Amino acid sequence: MAGKSPEGKVVDAHCHLDSFKKKQLEALPEGIIPVTCGYSHSSNRKTVEIAGELGVPFCLGIAPQTVLKEGKENLGEWMQFIADNRPNAVGEVGLDRHWGKTREDFELEEGVFREMIFLAQKLELPLVIHSRKAESWCLDVLEETGWKGRFMMHFFAGGLDDARRAVDMGGIISIIGLHSKHRKKIIRELPLGKMVVETDAPYVTRNIDGVFEAIEYISKLTGFPEREVGEVTAKNASEFFRFGF
């Protein structure tokens, strides 16, 4: 992305282009820079390929849902792939209490999350964090590992206290266009400089233009014009992922 300016463009800070249909990929909506994110070794491989073809920023990681399904026998090889392909961030990684149910599940998830944090530390890359029903747990683990770098709470669905704590620890909060009581509070209370917008497409909205729903939502609650919300969140994302601005 070096040299390409996102001026006048908005950034979808988290989507999964590797899960898009080919036709959909060939006709992506214009004016949006998608940050595409892997979540398993096979998804990471596809992500590298697609990001290369489209020239968009990308993240590589092993998500907790993946670990529960595939175990961690091949984690070493998967991590080497991430290191070799120099992503813009390590992600998505984190903890999940929706899919994880037992004590063993949680131990497995946390062990791999710690490995991902150390990998990001070693590569000097930021983290994109999945924290489904596990926001404070993720922040506890980050603290325990002494994490000092940038991190983004993707599809943040926790409460205002955890959002504030994340921001105090140097994190940013990624807002999706789904309306909720918690999200409304967070948007009203946190500075725009600590927010980015995302779609998690094709899983949450079908396409990356769903990012305008998040922009509109923030605009309504903060009073900032949509244009400004788009510009500031694009700048926040480009600084976070370090692609040209």
Ligand SMILES: [Zn+2]
């Ligand atoms: Zn995702």
